[in-house]
Every structure is written in structure tokens, then in C-alpha cells.
Amino acid sequence: MSATPPNPQRRSERSRQAILAAAIELCTEKGYVGVTVEAIAARAGVSKKTIYRWWPSKGFVLLEALAQRTDSHAPFPDTGHLAADLYAQMTGVVRLLTTPPFGPAYIGILSELHHDPELTAAVHEQFITPRFTAAVNRLKSAQRQGRLSADADLELAVELLYGPLYYRYALRKPAHTAERMAELVDHVLRTLDCRP
Amino acid sequence: MSATPPNPQRRSERSRQAILAAAIELCTEKGYVGVTVEAIAARAGVSKKTIYRWWPSKGFVLLEALAQRTDSHAPFPDTGHLAADLYAQMTGVVRLLTTPPFGPAYIGILSELHHDPELTAAVHEQFITPRFTAAVNRLKSAQRQGRLSADADLELAVELLYGPLYYRYALRKPAHTAERMAELVDHVLRTLDCRP
Amino acid sequence: MSATPPNPQRRSERSRQAILAAAIELCTEKGYVGVTVEAIAARAGVSKKTIYRWWPSKGFVLLEALAQRTDSHAPFPDTGHLAADLYAQMTGVVRLLTTPPFGPAYIGILSELHHDPELTAAVHEQFITPRFTAAVNRLKSAQRQGRLSADADLELAVELLYGPLYYRYALRKPAHTAERMAELVDHVLRTLDCRP
Amino acid sequence: MSATPPNPQRRSERSRQAILAAAIELCTEKGYVGVTVEAIAARAGVSKKTIYRWWPSKGFVLLEALAQRTDSHAPFPDTGHLAADLYAQMTGVVRLLTTPPFGPAYIGILSELHHDPELTAAVHEQFITPRFTAAVNRLKSAQRQGRLSADADLELAVELLYGPLYYRYALRKPAHTAERMAELVDHVLRTLDCRP
């Protein structure tokens, strides 16, 4: 009578991979709105039930596909040159938001957040919080080395860095150019830097 | 044989108002996903065709409803105290994003931008560009008065101010508290201020 | 909020005919189990919604198709020769049960009766009761003419005539041959006949 | 490579009984349509595979359950009073068709016959033919005793007796009352009786 949760041990890895691949492909070809559970099932040669058994909605499928294909993601760079590191990292974020096949997928997922709290939680846990923390940590390490003023508000700094990126994303303004992003990094760092 | 465009002169103002009201009500009661053309038509006592004749999609309906109900919006404040003016303005933006009934509507519209370029254009024209320009102008006026360094990058400044707001919105992090927003304004202004 | 019933005046006769035709065709080609709402919709070039709007289930669709295609059905024959008339009529029933395309449809409908009281009511009203009554009336008319004993139980007689037919149908025994059916009629009539 | 047939010696009697019991229970509680292989398996604490290994379909499961629970069924009664014997037997048939838990099960099985020839064969072998033959034999024995005319068509007689019962069953008319059934028996016997 109770809906017993599925047993992950019995899960077919084959189907899982086919589903993730199909989801990404569809998103590439037809955009996020073209990704439907039905289409994923058809392309992956899989039953809809199998999808619903393991994921609550297509957003989660794409999220997992995205995570799998980007989890070899380099940790926050730490070359010693803070500005360059931040720049590199932020460039990565913009690239993720703007280049196929991950751009459309990530954007679609983000737009789903506004009516799906559970997906929001998952995205935060897997994507956003780690990156935010990594950025803060990178700044902290610079601060420990005395390259940033001791009382700098590092979380605010990170928001100032990422903020304009997402501002443009959210309103669908064109993304920052490389130079513009460099200026942004410089500008924010200048605020924090105790020593030039 | 050609689809003659509708004649705005013969348009029923009664229906128009009923539709806009129904859209806002539905958005308040059931959230953006609960707003469907079907539901609007039913509640407004209006034919679906009438809606489709005058608006391309539900996003435009809500946009118009929103515009109508907020176009008494005050222009960018200019009390002489720059920080206070910016703070007031940004508070308004956050309030728009977070308080019913306009919050859900505006958020829903924004999430639609990612798959509707025409809606994007309309939103930019009616909402975003005017406010962005107003903010830049307010800074320009301060600059002219010599209160900001002459070579300050004002557009970047506005992005730094609004950015964190939309960063949190886009990722559904909780909005900034009043204090936090004040700190944000202060921090950014400090970067630009030639004179303390 | 209330589910308003559809307006029959607005109904598309075109769709209705296409649906009935498709149902009969499918039943002919693939048997009753091959008739699905989905298949009917596909073949008729019609939306599933349209089917569900006008019929509660596929049984009703087939019933209507059947009724439409047999309602030119001759009334109970009355040639003056009672045995021949009964024989003719019963032959018709057997033919209805055994020859495509109506046989499979009728049989399928009948098998549905066992879990659908509303379909049962409809079938009784449209098919069974009229025929039963007609048969009783034919016997009554013979009785009035003094050809059947005045106290004969005519309803029982009709059950004795139709009974064996449905006995074989229900248990899927092969239907009666023509001779066998003639013997059946003779046998029953002999019981009732006051005058040889 | 070939599918080796299961070995009945190693069959789990425990599972078999649980399955049959579950099938009957489900049929009692939710009617024939509520009996699904899935539900049987769940209730019996048994794997679906186990069911499919031993039975071709749910119809066969119910048939076996029915047979097991009614095979203590008395043989055709032979008290010397023919009418009473026939009446008793036919009452039994009606009771089987109308009283839970066997009524719904039997009716469900019968309705399955129309699209399952193998089930038809099984039902005939286990249920129908034996009873039909028994009835004919009972009449033959009466005939041998000179109580029925020597040239009476006994098979037709049995069809006349059972026919009306199944006529009402097939069309879901209410079953005969006890008196009506008595009249039916008398009427048919009168046709056959050489001696009053």
C-alpha cells in the first residue's frame, strides 16, 4: 500500500546514461522547452516510468546531466595572482551560462527555480553554494596573506563580483565582454585591497 | 484571406480591465504557474480569443497589468543625498520583486524572458532600461556636482548596485536585508567618491 | 469552477462521424481489444479530448456506431407465419452476434456490461428492451388471433427462444446452425400452441 | 537458450495458496477489474514472475481459485424427482453467478472468454462441459426409466433450461426468482414428458 522507494542497487546504469544524454541532446537541439519527459523517454529508448522513478521532474534530470558533465570542473584557481584567478573563475561562470550545450540547460534550470523549491535546494547544494564558498575562500586566503584589508567584507565582495553577471543573465542583457569583466574585477578588488 | 489586424478603436475597455484584473488576481492566489490564458478568460468572463487578439501570451498580459498598476511609480528620487536616494530606489526594486501581488507576477515574467525574445524586448523597454537610465542619470548629476570622481564608470556602478540584488533573485537566495543593502550602497559609493 | 457540460449545438458532426467510423474500422481490423480511445483518436484525426467530451468510454462510442449502422433495422417481421417470423428474427440476432463488423463490436460491448452499469442501461434502452418487447408483442398478436393458448406465458417463451442463443454466446460455444434454430423455434412453439 | 518449463515438483505450495487466496480476496473487495497480477503479487507477498510462471493470465488464476473452492461441489442430484433435481441444480448455477465471492470471479472469467480462446477451453473443460453432460445424463436416466419420451431431444432440453439463465446473465438482467425458475423447469419438462 505504501509507495516503497526504488532500490538504487537495482538501477540500470545503461538507462541512466541514456536518459542524461538524451536530455542534453534535446536541450541542445530544441532548447529547454523542447526537453520533455516524453521526448527524453523516446530518444533514450526508455519508459517514462523509469524517468519518473528516479527524478522528480525534467529539471532534476538536466541538473544531473549538467553535474555529471561538469563535475570534473577545476577547483577555484589559486595561482597567486588574485585578480587573474577571479577573472578566470568568472569567465567560467559566464561561459557556463552562455555556451551550448550547457548554457541553455543551466538557464532553463534556473528559470525553473522560481516555481520549484526542491530543485532550488538541489541546485544550491550542487552548484551555487560550493562555488560561492570557493570564491570566498579564495579571498580569505588572500586576506590571510595580507593582500586584502583585514576587515574587508568578503561575502559582499563575492556578491559584487558575481552580481553583475547574474544581473545581465536574469534580465537577458548581453553578457559582459572579457574587458568589461576585467574592469569589474579590478574595480571590486580596488575596494578591498589594503596594499596596491 | 489575410488576417486583418484588430481595430483598437473598437476594443472593449471593459474586457481589457477585466482581463488585467483577473490576471493579477490569479497570480496572487495561485502563483505565476496558476495563471493560464484559460483561467484568465474564465475568471474575466471573456473569450480566450479576445485575449489572444490583443496579447501574444500571458506574459504580456501580466506585464501590462503590472505596468498599469505601477506606472504611477515615482521617478528616481533626488533629495540631494545620493546614498539615501540610491538606497530608496533599490529598496523599491527589492520590494517589487518580493511583495505580492506584483512580486510573483514580475518574477514570473522575468522567468519567461528566457524563452521569449519579444517579451524580453517589451520588458526592457517598459521596465528595465528606464530604471537603469534613471539610475545612471542620478549618478551623473552627482558627478556633475563634483561629488563623484569625474572618471568614474557610472554604468559599472549601477551594475554593481543592482547586480547583487538580481544575483540573489536569480538564484532564489533570500533578498538583502535593509542593513545589508545600506552597506552595499555605501561600499559602492566609496569606490566612486572622489571626496569623502 | 463547475464543469459545464458541453453544448451539443456546437458539436462537430464531422468529428463525430469520423470517430464512429474509426471505432468500427478498428474493431473490424483488430478486434474489440484493439479499439482504444487513443487509436480511435489517431485514426479519426481527432483529439482524445473530443472523444472524452462526448462519450464516457469506448463502449459508448461503439454502441453509438452500432446503433447508427443498424437503426434502419427492420421491425419485428409479421408475415402471418409465426414460426417463420420468429426464426427470421432470431437468425438476425445470431447474425448480429457473429458477423463482422458488428459481431465483435456487439460482443465487446456486452462483455463490458459486467463492469459498467451505465453502459448496461444504455444498451438495454437502445437494443435489448425494444427487441424483447417486439418479440413479446409478436407473440401477443398471435395470441389475440387465437393461435396461441390464451394463458401462455409469453415472456417466458421469449426467454426460451433467445436464451439458448445467449447461452451459447456467453460460453462461447459455437452458434446454432440454421436447422438447430428451426428446431428450437418449433419446440418452443409447440409448448404454447393451442391448435396444432 | 530454450525456456525450460518449470518443474512442478519444486513448486511452492505456500505461494500457490497465497496467490489463489489473494486473487479471490481482491475480487471480493474490488471486483474483477480490481484483480491485477500486480495487486495479487503485492497482496500475496509473491513475485509477479512466480505468477506468470504458473499461470498464463489472471483469468487462469481466478479459475483455479474458483475450481479449488467449488470442487467439493456435489454431483448432479438424483433423488428420483426429476423436476426437483433440475431445479436444485439450476439454482446452484444461479447462486454461483450471483453470490460473492464466486459470482464476481466467475462473471469476470466469463467476460474474459471473448478474447482468450485458451481460457475458454479451460473453462469448458473444468466447468461447463461436465455440468452440461451431467444434466444431459440426468435426463437420459429419466428417459431410460420411461419418464421422458424416447425421442426427446435432451441436449436441446438442457439448452432450454440453462439458456434463460445465461440470457439474463449475459445481458445483466436480474436473475430469475425461485418461482420463476420453477416455472421454467416445469414448462420445459412438460414438453418432454410422455407421461404426466
Place this chain on the structure above:
DNA sequence: TCGTAATCGAGACGGTACGTCGAGTCTTAGG
């Protein structure tokens, strides 16, 4: 007595059809 091979429970799998919902188009009648 002990492998060993089949059956067992559990339940995931690819399918098919279900009945519902909303989108956007089209038709009809009335003003």
C-alpha cells in the same frame, strides 16, 4: 552431506493506454 540448479521475493525495465490539462486556432450567434 553437500553442492547445485531451480524457484523464490523483490522489483526495475520497455511498453501501451489511460484520462486530464493547457496552448493556440477556429466557429457560431448576438450586439
Place this chain on the structure above:
DNA sequence: CCTAAGACTCGACGTACCGTCTCGATTACGA
């Protein structure tokens, strides 16, 4: 011509069972 009403096609939703198919774990048989 606009409107209300709403029927239409289309496509996707999420669910229910089907019958097939692995899995280990259990169990009874024959070596």
C-alpha cells in the same frame, strides 16, 4: 467587426498494469 462562449487539434502530463527481465537468497534434489 468585436465579443462571449466554447469546441477543436495537438502535445505533454503523470499513473497504472502489462509481461519480461535481472538480481541475491533460499531451498530441495541428486550425486
